[in-house]
Amino acid sequence: MDEVCTGLCHLLVESGADAGLARFLSLLVGVLLVSGIPLITVILLIWIERKVAARIQDRIGPNRVGPVGLLQTIADMIKLLSKEDITPTAADRVLYNAAPLVSFASVVLIWAVIPFTPFHFGVDLEIGALYFVAIASFGTLAIMVAGWASNNKYALLGAFRVVSLLVSYEVPLVFALLVPVMLAGSMSLLDIVNAQTGMWFVVLSPLAFVIFYVSAQAETGRAPFDLIEAESELVAGFNIEYSGMKFGMFFAAEFLHVFTNGILMALLFFGGWMGPLYYESPLIAFAWLGAKGGLIYFTTLWLRNTVPRLRIDQIMAFNWKFLVPLSIANLIFISLALKVMQELGISPRDLVSAGFVELLPTTVVLLLINGAMTVYLLGLLRKRGQEARRESMAARAALAQAAD
Amino acid sequence: MNVLNEWAFIGLFAVLAPVFPALPIVIAWLFRPRKPNVLKSSTYECGVETIGDAWVQFRVQYYIYGLIFLVFDVEMVFLFPWAVAYNEMSLFGFVAGFLFIFLLTDALFYAWKKNALDWK
Numbered sequence: 362m363d364e365v366c367t368g369l370c371h372l373l374v375e376s377g378a379d380a381g382l383a384r385f386l387s388l389l390v391g392v393l394l395v396s397g398i399p400l401i402t403v404i405l406l407i408w409i410e411r412k413v414a415a416r417i418q419d420r421i422g423p424n425r426v427g428p429v430g431l432l433q434t435i436a437d438m439i440k441l442l443s444k445e446d447i448t449p450t451a452a453d454r455v456l457y458n459a460a461p462l463v464s465f466a467s468v469v470l471i472w473a474v475i476p477f478t479p480f481h482f483g484v485d486l487e488i489g490a491l492y493f494v495a496i497a498s499f500g501t502l503a504i505m506v507a508g509w510a511s512n513n514k515y516a517l518l519g520a521f522r523v524v525s526l527l528v529s530y531e532v533p534l535v536f537a538l539l540v541p542v543m544l545a546g547s548m549s550l551l552d553i554v555n556a557q558t559g560m561w562f563v564v565l566s567p568l569a570f571v572i573f574y575v576s577a578q579a580e581t582g583r584a585p586f587d588l589i590e591a592e593s594e595l596v597a598g599f600n601i602e603y604s605g606m607k608f609g610m611f612f613a614a615e616f617l618h619v620f621t622n623g624i625l626m627a628l629l630f631f632g633g634w635m636g637p638l639y640y641e642s643p644l645i646a647f648a649w650l651g652a653k654g655g656l657i658y659f660t661t662l663w664l665r666n667t668v669p670r671l672r673i674d675q676i677m678a679f680n681w682k683f684l685v686p687l688s689i690a691n692l693i694f695i696s697l698a699l700k701v702m703q704e705l706g707i708s709p710r711d712l713v714s715a716g717f718v719e720l721l722p723t724t725v726v727l728l729l730i731n732g733a734m735t736v737y738l739l740g741l742l743r744k745r746g747q748e749a750r751r752e753s754m755a756a757r758a759a760l761a762q763a764a765d
Numbered sequence: 766m767n768v769l770n771e772w773a774f775i776g777l778f779a780v781l782a783p784v785f786p787a788l789p790i791v792i793a794w795l796f797r798p799r800k801p802n803v804l805k806s807s808t809y810e811c812g813v814e815t816i817g818d819a820w821v822q823f824r825v826q827y828y829i830y831g832l833i834f835l836v837f838d839v840e841m842v843f844l845f846p847w848a849v850a851y852n853e854m855s856l857f858g859f860v861a862g863f864l865f866i867f868l869l870t871d872a873l874f875y876a877w878k879k880n881a882l883d884w885k
Contacts, residue, residue, distance in 0.1 A: 388770075392778050400785060442793045450806045451818070461790070466782035473778045483778070484771045491845055492775075509820070513808050517819045525830045532837045539841070543848035601809055606793040610786045674884030677830070681873075681882040685837070689870055693863070696851065700859060712852060 392473075395483040399472045403617045407434045410616055410662060417666040444605040452602065453510040460507035461603070461610035467499035468617045475624060476551045477650065478634055478643040489550040490542050493625065494535055497580065500618065501527045507611070508599035519598030522588050522673055527580060529680045534576035536688035540569035540695055541629045544712055554633035556713040559720045563630040566695055568731050570630045572688045574657075577622040579676075581615060583665045586676055623658035624650065631657075687738065698730055699723070829881050833873070840869045 373383035408423065408431060415422025423430030448457060474489040476482035486492050501524055508520020542548055544565060545556035553562075563570045579586040588598070600611050627633060631653045634646035671679070702708040708723035709715040808815040847854075847862040854862075876882055 384770075384773075388774055388777050391774060392781055396778065396781065396785065438789070442789070442796050443798070444793070445798050445800065446793065447801070447806055449808050451808050451815075462783040462786050465786035466779075469782045469785060470778060473775055484774045486771060486775070488845075491842075494841075511808075512819045514815070514819045515809070517823075521823055521827050525827050528834045529830060532834065532841075535841045539844055539848045542845065543851045546849055546852045548845060548849055605797060606790045610790065613786075677884050678882065681833070682877065685873065686870070689866060693866065696859075697863075699851075710852065 391483065395472055396469055398477070399469050399617055399621070402620060403613050404434050406616045406620050407437075407613070410619075413659065413662045414666050417663065438609070441606050441609045446605040446607065447602075449512065449602050451512040453512065456506050456510035457602075458607070460503050460510060461607040461614075463506065464500055464503035465610045465614040465617075467496055467503060468614050468621055470496045470499075471621050471625075474550055475621075475628065476554065476633065478646040479551075479555075479640075481643055481647070482551065485549050485551045488548045490538055490548040490553070493550075494531070494538070498531065500614070501531075503614075504599050507603070511599070511602040513602050516599050516601045519588075519601070523582065523599060526586065526588055526673070526676060527582075529677060530576045530579035530586070530684075533572050533680065533684040533688040534580060536685070536692055537569045537573035537576065538629070539692055540566050543692075543696060544699075546713060550628055552713075554628055554635070557632040557635060559712075559715050559717050560724055561630065561632045561635070564724055565720075565727050566691070566731065567728075568687075568691045568734060569695070570626070572684060572691065573626060573629070574661075575684065577626065578661055578664065579680075581619045581622060581661075583619065583661060585664075585668045585671045587665075587670055588673060588676065619661055620654070620658050623656075623661065624654035626657050627653035691734070694730055694734065695727065698726060702726060826885055829876075833876055833881070836869060836872055840865070 373386060411433070412422040412430070423433035426432040426436045448454060471493055473483040474486050474492050476485065504527070505520050505524045508516045508523075511517070541553050541562045544562055545553040547553060547556070556562075582588070600608060603611065627650055633653075634650040636645075636649035636652075639646040639649050699708065699712075702723060703710055707726070709719050712720070712723075808819075843865065844862070847858070847865075850858065
């Protein structure tokens with residue numbers, strides 16, 4: 362909200378306001394504008410999520426309150442407002458009350474660096490990507506605090522599991538994030554989007570996108586990584602002792618986090634607002650970003666409602682023995698191939714301002730490398746699956762023999 | 766916007782961000798009923814009384830994952846500047862970054878072979 366800020370600032374100073382106060386007020390307006398977008402979206406997201414889940418499960422979903430149930434969230438909010446709020450006597454009151462605030466704030470804070478159009482953004486931090494990683498870890502902290510402060514065994518167990526899951530999947534997430542940062546030569550999200558004028562990063566490095574997508578799904582605690590809820594095992598996990606509006610805040614934070622990740626993936630890998638006619642008007646650019654982010658968001662909902670939950674040992678083994686080595690190998694191969702091609706003169710030294718035609722040879726080579734890696738990995742997974750099946754067959758046979 | 770202004774924006778955002786979720790909670794505090802009793806505010810269990818505290822020692826496996834994560838987290842912080850400077854990097858800087866990655870990957874494989882990554 363660059364222009365709004367400076368414009369408002371000038372206006373206030375001209376009308377005789379104190380310069381410091383004018384700057385503060387214009388910053389305040391900027392913050393409220395930027396944070397308003399996620400806060401309004403989240404109300405809609407809850408409805409979308411429920412409606413999509415219902416359709417996938419062959420139900421109708423909310424359809425009573427307002428047209429096609431659009432006002433359902435408002436009704437739910439009013440209901441939550443009138444709910445009694447129970448704080449267990451054994452809990453640590455201060456931390457217990459702080460956890461939902463931190464949880465929601467950690468998601469809203471990410472939006473400070475998200476550019477909505479080429480000209481409309483909160484701030485364009487030079488370290489935007491690193492800022493996102495740092496802020497997202499606050500969400501993990503909130504879960505740990507909530508589980509610990511509840512002083513309930515289920516809550517604590519749930520929190521331990523979830524935190525070990527979130528912390529583990531942060532490693533491949535950041536390794537995948539390093540690829541767009543490397544290709545754009547900048548951590549600023551605005552620069553990363555602008556660097557995709559020639560070619561979207563998802564084409565240059567599809568594997569990095571897949572790794573980021575899977576880790577983001579785990580980071581938000583969605584199926585197949587939904588240990589965060591695990592109703593059948595841990596009753597409700599870390600938020601078991603929460604009720605009323607505090608419980609609602611955890612849920613709102615989760616819904617918003619999923620959508621935020623969708624928008625981030627659109628920015629990092631799908632060229633953000635790039636699309637036909639995006640330069641004509643900021644509104645078109647904004648619509649493109651929303652459409653891409655929304656589409657990715659939809660696929661995460663689809664995945665969530667389709668696949669079953671994994672066991673914790675499977676989840677951890679998949680991360681540390683597959684995803685982390687893969688993300689490191691991906692980073693090494695891409696950076697090595699790119700450097701060799703730059704030395705040979707096949708790909709341009711300056712990737713950022715290179716056009717589509719200049720980048721074409723680079724794209725083909727990187728795609729081939731990615732394809733070869735994918736074929737190798739699928740073979741590896743197939744072999745591993747066959748081994749696992751053989752092992753379980755042998756165990757079953759041994760059991761049958763013992764029974765005889 | 767200059768650098769100071771950027772961080773002033775983030776600072777103000779960080780101050781206001783917890784206020785957004787706090788607002789509905791405070792409004793709920795005004796409207797909600799208050800009828801606490803001993804049973805209601807006791808720790809949740811499956812129909813029986815909770816024995817003892819939940820604030821106990823935890824499994825060492827979580828600690829091991831935490832340690833491995835820490836190694837990689839520090840590594841990643843160093844790799845960000847490496848990735849940003851990638852296009853203008855000399856061969857020396859490029860190889861140095863590679864050695865750094867290999868050293869830490871080595872640590873991962875060590876933990877793997879020691880079965881530290883298995884959920885026990």
